[in-house]
Amino acid sequence: MEVMVILVPLALGLGLVGLLGFLWSLKSGQYDDLEGAAWRAIADDEPAPETPPD
Amino acid sequence: MQATRDFSHYVKDAGPGLRHIDLAVEGVSCAGCMSKIERGLSAIPDVTLARVNLTDRRVALEWKQGTLDPARFIDRLAELGYKAYPFETASAEAAEAEQSRFLLRCLGVAAFATMNVMMLSVPVWSGSDMIPEQRDFFHWLSALIALPAAAYAGQPFFRSAFRALRTGNVNMDVPISIGVILALAMSVAETVNHAEHTYFDAAIMLLTFLLVGRYLDQSMRRRTRAVAGNLAALKAETATKFVGADEISQVPVAAILPGDIVLLRPGERCAVDGTVIEGRSEIDQSLITGETLYVTAGQGTAVYAGSLNISGTLRVRVSAASEGTLLAEITRLLDNALQARSRYVRLADRASRLYAPVVHATALMTMLGWVLMGASWHDAIVTGVAVLIITCPCALGLAIPTVQTVASGAMFRAGVLLNSGDSIERLAEVDCVIFDKTGTLTLPDLEVVNAASIPADVFGLAGQLALASHHPVAAAVAQASGAKSPLAGATEVPGQGVQAMFGETEVRLGRPSFCGAEQLANDSAHLDPEASLVAFSLGEAKYVFSVRQGLRPDARAAIAALQKRNIRVEILSGDREPAVQAAARALGVSEWRAGVTPADKIARIEELKSRGHRVMMVGDGLNDAPSLAAAHVSMSPISAAHLSQATADLVFLGKPLAPVVAAIDYGRKALLLMRQNLWLAVGYNFLAVPIAISGVVTPLIAAAAMSGSSVLVMLNALRARRVANGGA
Numbered sequence: 001m002e003v004m005v006i007l008v009p010l011a012l013g014l015g016l017v018g019l020l021g022f023l024w025s026l027k028s029g030q031y032d033d034l035e036g037a038a039w040r041a042i043a044d045d046e047p048a049p050e051t052p053p054d
Numbered sequence: 055m056q057a058t059r060d061f062s063h064y065v066k067d068a069g070p071g072l073r074h075i076d077l078a079v080e081g082v083s084c085a086g087c088m089s090k091i092e093r094g095l096s097a098i099p100d101v102t103l104a105r106v107n108l109t110d111r112r113v114a115l116e117w118k119q120g121t122l123d124p125a126r127f128i129d130r131l132a133e134l135g136y137k138a139y140p141f142e143t144a145s146a147e148a149a150e151a152e153q154s155r156f157l158l159r160c161l162g163v164a165a166f167a168t169m170n171v172m173m174l175s176v177p178v179w180s181g182s183d184m185i186p187e188q189r190d191f192f193h194w195l196s197a198l199i200a201l202p203a204a205a206y207a208g209q210p211f212f213r214s215a216f217r218a219l220r221t222g223n224v225n226m227d228v229p230i231s232i233g234v235i236l237a238l239a240m241s242v243a244e245t246v247n248h249a250e251h252t253y254f255d256a257a258i259m260l261l262t263f264l265l266v267g268r269y270l271d272q273s274m275r276r277r278t279r280a281v282a283g284n285l286a287a288l289k290a291e292t293a294t295k296f297v298g299a300d301e302i303s304q305v306p307v308a309a310i311l312p313g314d315i316v317l318l319r320p321g322e323r324c325a326v327d328g329t330v331i332e333g334r335s336e337i338d339q340s341l342i343t344g345e346t347l348y349v350t351a352g353q354g355t356a357v358y359a360g361s362l363n364i365s366g367t368l369r370v371r372v373s374a375a376s377e378g379t380l381l382a383e384i385t386r387l388l389d390n391a392l393q394a395r396s397r398y399v400r401l402a403d404r405a406s407r408l409y410a411p412v413v414h415a416t417a418l419m420t421m422l423g424w425v426l427m428g429a430s431w432h433d434a435i436v437t438g439v440a441v442l443i444i445t446c447p448c449a450l451g452l453a454i455p456t457v458q459t460v461a462s463g464a465m466f467r468a469g470v471l472l473n474s475g476d477s478i479e480r481l482a483e484v485d486c487v488i489f490d491k492t493g494t495l496t497l498p499d500l501e502v503v504n505a506a507s508i509p510a511d512v513f514g515l516a517g518q519l520a521l522a523s524h525h526p527v528a529a530a531v532a533q534a535s536g537a538k539s540p541l542a543g544a545t546e547v548p549g550q551g552v553q554a555m556f557g558e559t560e561v562r563l564g565r566p567s568f569c570g571a572e573q574l575a576n577d578s579a580h581l582d583p584e585a586s587l588v589a590f591s592l593g594e595a596k597y598v599f600s601v602r603q604g605l606r607p608d609a610r611a612a613i614a615a616l617q618k619r620n621i622r623v624e625i626l627s628g629d630r631e632p633a634v635q636a637a638a639r640a641l642g643v644s645e646w647r648a649g650v651t652p653a654d655k656i657a658r659i660e661e662l663k664s665r666g667h668r669v670m671m672v673g674d675g676l677n678d679a680p681s682l683a684a685a686h687v688s689m690s691p692i693s694a695a696h697l698s699q700a701t702a703d704l705v706f707l708g709k710p711l712a713p714v715v716a717a718i719d720y721g722r723k724a725l726l727l728m729r730q731n732l733w734l735a736v737g738y739n740f741l742a743v744p745i746a747i748s749g750v751v752t753p754l755i756a757a758a759a760m761s762g763s764s765v766l767v768m769l770n771a772l773r774a775r776r777v778a779n780g781g782a
Contacts, residue, residue, distance in 0.1 A: 008195065012170060019166040026158055032151075036108030039085030 167203030226406035335366035387680035453731035456771035461724035477703035481721025490673035491627035500530035612711035655681035
């Protein structure tokens with residue numbers, strides 16, 4: 001049962017990474033346009049490349 | 055005088071050297087439009103960001119500060135075939151969006167905690183050979199996850215419950231908060247006592263399901279708010295303002311102050327209230343009063359936002375919100391009506407009023423019952439809390455928001471936009487529909503009614519001549535004729551008409567007197583007293599076009615469909631009697647009144663209400679706004695006056711009247727499903743509560759029952775997408 005010392009924190013840690021990822025995606029506005037995001041995934045052409053920062 | 059367009063009001067700073075503007079775009083509906091717009095706009099030099107939001111039908115643009123004029127974006131979008139308008143996010147909308155994100159964050163936290171607590175709970179439930187120390191360890195870990203998560207994710211419920219309790223009310227959040235807090239407290243106590251069962255998983259799962267419902271509810275509200283915001287922007291409320299003696303600029307209405315002088319050209323809709331200081335014209339006030347005959351305007355005439363200038367150019371001095379005017383009267387009636395309206399109690403609130411006392415009484419009696427039967431206080435309290443947990447309104451919290459979300463999506467596709475969330479259930483109760491005539495039963499655009507009686511070549515020629523004029527009636531003739539190129543050398547005689555030479559013959563289009571066609575015009579006026587007449591002379595040959603607002607193409611069918619549903623239909627119009635009578639007869643409506651004032655309309659609605667009718671008002675004019683607010687539920691066409699559209703519960707798009715019928719059908723179906731869902735939730739409690747009272751509930755049973763009933767309710771809600779006859 002010593003394995004639990006590794007497994008439990010590991011499981012919780014992975015969950016926490018997922019949660020942080022979700023909070024980040026929320027903050028960066030990825031849930032603001034769900035309808036558009038659905039279409040962007042199957043759009044034929046690449047969106048225009050972002051102009052590189054100068 | 056070409057007006058420059060001034061968008062500085064809408065441009066915001068977006069970091070060092072960057073500027074930002076939001077545009078509302080008409081007609082963006084697919085992935086194709088999205089990439090077309092983004093590529094088209096990104097091609098403009100200096101643009102650093104062009105991103106379409108398909109949900110809200112908007113484009114966000116950022117560019118390097120410099121010479122680039124935002125008007126260029128609008129021109130570019132016009133080249134691509136999209137009409138765009140600058141856009142300012144209303145503070146109410148920003149707040150809704152923020153609340154929506156907060157709920158989603160809570161949901162994320164609650165879902166994370168649920169999954170992890172469940173991961174720890176399943177071994178406890180299934181591990182019969184687990185040693186007590188291990189079980190305690192898992193319980194402590196669960197507490198460590200569930201307590202902070204519940205403290206964070208439960209905020210929306212705790213706050214709302216606290217607010218309700220402070221004002222002496224009980225809402226659905228009170229039993230939710232009590233249930234969650236008691237379940238957590240009991241679980242901590244049980245963990246300390248090395249007990250076998252804890253309810254951390256049930257409490258946090260409950261929050262997750264409820265947050266799903268809350269988020270759906272909120273995102274529907276946010277979406278309707280965004281649609282309303284776009285409508286405001288798409289109405290293009292700009293005015294041509296004098297910035298110097300002769301210099302004019304196109305500015306948003308929000309940037310116009312009382313005392314400014316604006317220019318109103320023929321064919322333009324006035325965007326402000328004010329007084330004419332120069333010029334003579336006729337104005338169409340049908341959007342304000344419902345009256346379709348034109349009113350003469352000269353120096354000193356008051357004009358209201360929404361009036362259409364017909365023949366001459368006017369200079370208008372903008373007035374502040376004026377007392378004692380028609381507008382002030384409408385605003386006063388509107389305020390009264392809005393106050394009266396807020397008394398409607400939503401189905402969800404009615405359910406929770408019944409729910410809370412019943413549940414709390416049951417839990418209390420369970421506890422006392424067990425004590426009386428000789429159980430220990432500890433066991434009795436545990437059983438009582440188990441009752442609270444199992445009855446916690448998981449399915450109840452989802453029952454209504456899920457149906458509303460699905461129904462509003464279906465209505466959106468049928469061309470109906472919602473302004474308020476609870477309008478769906480009010481729609482279902484409607485048994486009487488009152489229509490305004492002008493602009494509601496009729497189309498706002500003018501059409502030529504006697505087109506068939508005029509030779510095609512003459513019509514074409516008249517149309518070509520009409521293209522030279524800004525007059526709305528001439529525009530209707532041009533539109534109907536399908537003419538593309540204006541007649542060369544046409545000159546406009548202000549207030550009279552247009553003339554030109556066609557080969558050797560002089561052609562004229564305008565007032566009957568201008569074309570020498572008074573006799574013919576009198577005959578036509580006799581036949582159709584409603585129509586505006588415009589005469590056309592081709593040398594000695596004279597013709598008269600009768601122009602008026604036509605009925606919506608499917609108005610008759612829509613009214614018949616309403617009557618088939620046993621809904622009483624009435625017409626109340628501010629227009630003159632013959633006009634209203636003709637429309638009522640054509641539509642098969644026997645109950646109609648003409649020449650009614652805004653106060654009369656309200657009086658009629660109140661009269662119907664007192665007889666037990668649930669009245670739906672459909673209207674577009676400024677004069678309809680108070681009655682829209684007074685009615686049980688209200689609807690406006692997209693072409694309606696701003697104030698009316700903001701007051702109406704629903705807005706419908708396009709020319710047909712069918713969305714009115716579809717809205718009622720969807721509303722009825724939705725209410726049916728909401729009731730079904732509530733009964734499902736009640737039925738679930740009938741099964742689960744006896745088990746809880748008898749004290750044999752385990753956390754496993756609670757978890758299974760809770761998620762089972764929630765999923766059932768959500769699946770049932772999906773049925774709101776379809777109505778029996780497809781909304782027809």
